[in-house]
Amino acid sequence: MMDYRKLGFRCGLECHQQLEGKKLFAESPTLNSGAEPTLSVQRRLRPVVGETGEIDAAAAAEAVKNRSFTYKGDSADVDLVDLDEQPPRFLNHEALKTALQVAKLLHMEIVDEIQVMRKAVVDGSNVSGFQRTALVAMDGFMETSQGKVAIPTLCLEEEAAQKAESSDSSVTYRLDRLGIPLLEIATAPELVDPEHAKEAAEHIGMVLRSTGRVKRGIGTIRQDVNVSIRGGARTEIKGFQELRSIPKVIAFEIERQLSAIKKGEKIEPSVRKAEPDMTTSFLRPMPGAARLYPETDHPPVAVTWEMLASLGKVELLSEKVLRLESEYGLSPQLAKEVLEIPAFAWYVKRFSRVEPPFIAAVLIEIPKEMKSRLKLDASKLRDEHFEEVLSYLDAGKIQKGAVIELLSDAALGNNMDISRYAAASSEMLEKEIDAAIASQPGLTIGAYMGIIMGKFKGKAEGKVVMEMLRKKV
Amino acid sequence: MAEPKHGDSVKVVTRDKEYFGILMPRPAMLGSEHAILKLDSGYNIGISNKKIKEIVLIKASEPRVRKKVPLKKYPKLPTVLILSTGGTISSKIDYRSGGVSADYSAEDFVEMLPELKAIANVRASKPLSIMSEDASPSDWSLIAGEIAKEIDTVDGIVVTHGTDTLHYSTAAASFALQNLGKPVIFTASQRSIDRGSSDAFMNLLCAVRAAAVFDFGGVATCLHATSSDDYCLLIRGTKVRKMHTSRRDAFRPINEKALAKVLADGNIEVINPHYHKRHDGAITLKNSFEKKVALVLVHPGMDPGVIDYYLEKGCKGIVLSATGLGHLPVNNRKHSLLPQLKKASKKGIPVIITSQCLYGAVHPFVYTNLRRVSMEGGGIFAEDMLPEVAFVKLAWVLGQATDYETVKRMMLESVAGEINLRHLDDEFLT
Numbered sequence: 001m002m003d004y005r006k007l008g009f010r011c012g013l014e015c016h017q018q019l020e021g022k023k024l025f026a027e028s029p030t031l032n033s034g035a036e037p038t039l040s041v042q043r044r045l046r047p048v049v050g051e052t053g054e055i056d057a058a059a060a061a062e063a064v065k066n067r068s069f070t071y072k073g074d075s076a077d078v079d080l081v082d083l084d085e086q087p088p089r090f091l092n093h094e095a096l097k098t099a100l101q102v103a104k105l106l107h108m109e110i111v112d113e114i115q116v117m118r119k120a121v122v123d124g125s126n127v128s129g130f131q132r133t134a135l136v137a138m139d140g141f142m143e144t145s146q147g148k149v150a151i152p153t154l155c156l157e158e159e160a161a162q163k164a165e166s167s168d169s170s171v172t173y174r175l176d177r178l179g180i181p182l183l184e185i186a187t188a189p190e191l192v193d194p195e196h197a198k199e200a201a202e203h204i205g206m207v208l209r210s211t212g213r214v215k216r217g218i219g220t221i222r223q224d225v226n227v228s229i230r231g232g233a234r235t236e237i238k239g240f241q242e243l244r245s246i247p248k249v250i251a252f253e254i255e256r257q258l259s260a261i262k263k264g265e266k267i268e269p270s271v272r273k274a275e276p277d278m279t280t281s282f283l284r285p286m287p288g289a290a291r292l293y294p295e296t297d298h299p300p301v302a303v304t305w306e307m308l309a310s311l312g313k314v315e316l317l318s319e320k321v322l323r324l325e326s327e328y329g330l331s332p333q334l335a336k337e338v339l340e341i342p343a344f345a346w347y348v349k350r351f352s353r354v355e356p357p358f359i360a361a362v363l364i365e366i367p368k369e370m371k372s373r374l375k376l377d378a379s380k381l382r383d384e385h386f387e388e389v390l391s392y393l394d395a396g397k398i399q400k401g402a403v404i405e406l407l408s409d410a411a412l413g414n415n416m417d418i419s420r421y422a423a424a425s426s427e428m429l430e431k432e433i434d435a436a437i438a439s440q441p442g443l444t445i446g447a448y449m450g451i452i453m454g455k456f457k458g459k460a461e462g463k464v465v466m467e468m469l470r471k472k473v
Numbered sequence: 474m475a476e477p478k479h480g481d482s483v484k485v486v487t488r489d490k491e492y493f494g495i496l497m498p499r500p501a502m503l504g505s506e507h508a509i510l511k512l513d514s515g516y517n518i519g520i521s522n523k524k525i526k527e528i529v530l531i532k533a534s535e536p537r538v539r540k541k542v543p544l545k546k547y548p549k550l551p552t553v554l555i556l557s558t559g560g561t562i563s564s565k566i567d568y569r570s571g572g573v574s575a576d577y578s579a580e581d582f583v584e585m586l587p588e589l590k591a592i593a594n595v596r597a598s599k600p601l602s603i604m605s606e607d608a609s610p611s612d613w614s615l616i617a618g619e620i621a622k623e624i625d626t627v628d629g630i631v632v633t634h635g636t637d638t639l640h641y642s643t644a645a646a647s648f649a650l651q652n653l654g655k656p657v658i659f660t661a662s663q664r665s666i667d668r669g670s671s672d673a674f675m676n677l678l679c680a681v682r683a684a685a686v687f688d689f690g691g692v693a694t695c696l697h698a699t700s701s702d703d704y705c706l707l708i709r710g711t712k713v714r715k716m717h718t719s720r721r722d723a724f725r726p727i728n729e730k731a732l733a734k735v736l737a738d739g740n741i742e743v744i745n746p747h748y749h750k751r752h753d754g755a756i757t758l759k760n761s762f763e764k765k766v767a768l769v770l771v772h773p774g775m776d777p778g779v780i781d782y783y784l785e786k787g788c789k790g791i792v793l794s795a796t797g798l799g800h801l802p803v804n805n806r807k808h809s810l811l812p813q814l815k816k817a818s819k820k821g822i823p824v825i826i827t828s829q830c831l832y833g834a835v836h837p838f839v840y841t842n843l844r845r846v847s848m849e850g851g852g853i854f855a856e857d858m859l860p861e862v863a864f865v866k867l868a869w870v871l872g873q874a875t876d877y878e879t880v881k882r883m884m885l886e887s888v889a890g891e892i893n894l895r896h897l898d899d900e901f902l903t
Contacts, residue, residue, distance in 0.1 A: 042701040045669040084670055085700055085720045109490070113507040113519025122669065129669030135516035153514070292515030293667070300503060300519050
C-alpha cells in the first residue's frame with residue numbers, strides 16, 4: 001500500500017450534475033434526445049480583447065486555427081436562445097431552488113445576490129462564445145470517513161454543446177445538451193488517498209440525488225479529479241465512466257508521475273482523459289484562470305428570505321436508508337434498493353395489512369428471483385401489476401407464496417387469475433398432510449414440508465403448514 | 474485611508490466573514506442593497522450592504538495604458554472612413570470600471586479586425602455616441618453632414634449605428650445625400666463586440682469591403698443575411714427594415730430584392746442590379762428635416778383625438794400606418810378619422826397613407842372605404858413605401874418645400890429608390 005501522505009498527495013474533485021426540468025435560460029425541455037438534427041447554422045468565433053486589455057493566449061491559439069463551427073439541433077429542444085439569436089430568459093427558478101437545496105445539504109453559505117457571469121469558451125462548445133455560470137454558494141463541507149472535506153464553491157451553469165464531429169477546418173456540435181442546468185461542486189484538495197476520492201464522489205452523488213431533481217443515466221453526472229504529488233504537476237482527469245474506476249485511475253496517474261520524476265522528466269500541468277483501461281491520456285494543457293465577465297443580459301438575483309424558506313427540508317438518501325431500516329425493519333441492502341422506488345412509501349400506507357419488509361421484497365427481491373430462477377423478463381412488470389398483487393395480499397385473498405406465481409403470469413402477459421392460487425383451507429391442508437404421512441411414513445418434517453408446499457404451490461402459507469406438521473410428526 | 478473605488482482590490486468585512494476581491498461598479502437602476510465584489514476566481518457576488526462592516530482598500534487600481542500601433546498607409550488600397558455613431562456595435566464595457574473602454578479609432582478597428590488591413594486604409598471618426606432609440610432628425614442631419622464633408626476624400630464610407638432605428642437613418646441619408654457617387658454603407662450588430670460570437674465582425678468586414686470596392690453610388694445596409702456567419706446582404710437604405718428583435722439576420726429587404734451579397738470570403742455577388750454605379754459627380758447635401766411630423770399607427774377603436782392633437786400642436790405633416798390596402802375607420806361614428814383627414818386637408822397638412830402590412834402597396838380605389846380616404850379625405854397613398862420611410866421622407870420633403878402640391882408630388886416620386894411600382898413574386902418574406 002502506497003503512503004500517499006508521504007508523496008505529498010493532493011487531490012480534489014469537481015462534480016458536474018445535470019438537472020431535470022427546462023433549460024437554464026430558455027423554456028426548452030431538456031431531452032438529451034439525440035434525435036436526427038433538423039437545423040444547422042455555421043458560425044465563427046473571434047478572440048476578443050479581455051479585461052486586461054489583452055487577447056487570451058488560448059483564445060488566440062484557437063483563432064489561428066480559423067475553424068468554423070457547425071451547430072445542429074432539433075426544434076424539440078433547441079430554440080433561439082440556444083442559437084444565440086435571442087437573449088437569455090430569466091434564470092430557471094426550479095434549477096436555482098435545487099442548487100440552493102444542495103448548498104444547504106453541503107452546509108454552504110449562500111451568496112446574498114447571485115450574479116450571472118459569462119465564462120469565455122473558445123472551443124465553440126457554447127454558441128455564444130461563453131458559458132453562463134453563477135456562483136451560488138461558498139465555503140461548505142461534507143463529513144467523510146477521513147474527516148471533514150471543504151466544499152469551497154457551488155455553481156449553477158449551462159451545460160455545453162456536445163461535439164459530434166471535428167476536422168482541421170471545422171467542428172460540428174449538437175445543441176440538445178446545450179443549456180441544460182448543471183451544478184458544479186468543487187471540493188478542496190483535501191482528499192487523502194484514491195479511495196477517499198471515490199468516497200467523496202459517491203457522497204456528492206448521493207447528496208445530489210437526494211433532491212430528486214437530477215438527471216440519471218450515462219453522461220448526466222461527470223467527475224473531474226485533480227491530482228498532484230510533490231515534484232509532479234497538477235493533472236486534471238476527466239471522463240470517468242464510473243465511480244468505481246476513480247481509485248485505480250488516480251493510482252495509475254500517480255505511478256505515471258512517480259516514474260517520470262524518477263527519470264528526471266519534467267511534468268507539465270495538463271488535462272488528461274480517463275481511458276477504459278484505467279490509464280490516462282493527454283487531452284490539452286491546463287487552461288489559465290477562467291475569464292469571467294458579467295452577463296449583462298441578466299439582472300442579479302437576490303436570494304430572498306422567502307426563497308430560502310420555500311426550500312423545505314430535503315432528506316439525504318443516506319438518512320432515508322437509515323430511517324427505512326429502523327422504521328420498517330428492512331435490511332440495509334433492501335432499504336437502499338427500495339429508495340429507488342418512489343411508490344414504496346405509498347404502498348406501505350395503502351396496504352397496511354402487509355408487513356413493509358414483505359412489500360419491499362415484492363418490489364425488489366421477487367422480480368430478481370423471477371429473473372434468476374424462473375428466467376422471466378421481470379422488466380415487463382409495471383406499477384399496476386405490483387399494486388394488484390399487493391391489494392390481493394392486503395385483502396387476504398392470496399397467500400404470500402402466490403405473489404411470485406401471479407407476477408410471473410403478469411410477466412408472461414397473462415391476467416392475474418387468483419382463483420388458481422386461492423388460499424387452501426385448513427381442512428384441505430390437514431387432509432393432504434395425513435395422506436402424505438400415510439403414504440410415505442418416517443420422513444423428516446422438512447421432507448413433508450417440501451411435498452405439501454409443492455402440491456399447494458402458492459396456495460398455502462409455509463408457517464401454517466409447518467405448525468400443522470409439528471403437531472402430527 | 475482613501476475610500477475604495479470601483480476597480481480597487483479590497484477586503485470586505487461582514488459580521489461573520491471576510492471576502493477578498495475587486496470592488497465592481499453597480500448600475501444605479503439595480504438599487505443599492507448589495508455591493509458587487511469580483512472574487513479571485515473571477516466570479517462576481519453581491520454582498521448585502523446591511524452585513525458589511527467595512528470595506529478596506531488593499532490596492533488601488535492602476536489606470537490601464539494601452540499601446541497603439543500607428544497604422545501604415547498602403548497607397549494601392551482604397552481608403553474607407555468608418556463613422557461611429559454608437560449602438561450595440563460600439564458597446565464594449567470595461568468590466569472593471571464600468572466605463573466604455575474603446576474610443577473607436579482606426580487603430581481600434583484594425584486591432585479588432587486585422588483582416589481590414591488587406592482591404593482598405595481605414596480612417597475613423599466618432600461624430601456621435603448614442604443608442605439608436607435616442608436618435609432624432611437632428612442626428613440624421615449631423616450624420617449626413619459628416620458624410621458629405623468627408624466623401625470626396627475617401628473611396629467609401631461605413632457608418633456604424635444602433636440597429637433599432639437604423640432604417641430611419643439610412644432612409645434619411647438616402648434622401649439627404651443627393652447625387653451620391655460612392656458607397657455609404659451602414660452596418661450594426663445585434664450582439665455586442667465584446668463577445669467572440671458577435672455578428673459585428675463579419676458585418677464590419679463586409680461593410681468595409683463593400684465601401685472599398687463595390688461599384689455603387691448610394692446608401693445601403695450591410696448585415697447578416699442568415700443566422701450563419703456566411704454572408705451579408707446589401708439592402709437599399711430606403712427598402713430595409715428591422716424585422717426581428719434579436720436575430721442576426723433581422724434586417725430584411727421589403728418590397729424589393731437585396732442589391733447584393735457580400736460573402737465572408739470577400740466576393741460580392743449582385744442580386745438586383747437596379748442601383749446607381751459609382752460616379753464623380755458632385756454631391757448635393759440637403760440635410761434639413763422638418764421636426765413637426767408625426768407617424769401614427771391606425772388601430773381598431775383608436776381615438777381620432779390623437780390626430781386632433783397633432784394638428785393643434787402645429788404638425789406640418791402626418792404619416793398614417795394604416796391597415797391593409799390603406800384603410801382606416803371611416804364609417805364608425807365614434808372612431809372615424811375622416812373628419813380629421815378633412816380638417817388636415819383644409820389646413821394644407823399632407824396626410825400620407827402607408828400600410829402596416831409593410832409588404833405590398835396601398836391602393837386608393839379598390840374599396841369604397843379606400844376611396845373615402847383618398848377622394849373625400851385627401852389622403853396621399855404612398856405606394857409601397859414603408860411607413861418609417863414615408864415618415865422620414867415627409868420630414869425631408871417638408872424641409873425642402875412647404876407648398877402642399879409640391880410636397881404631394883415629391884412624396885409620390887421615387888427620390889432614392891423608396892417607391893417601386895413593379896413587384897415580383899419572390900420578394901415576399903425573404
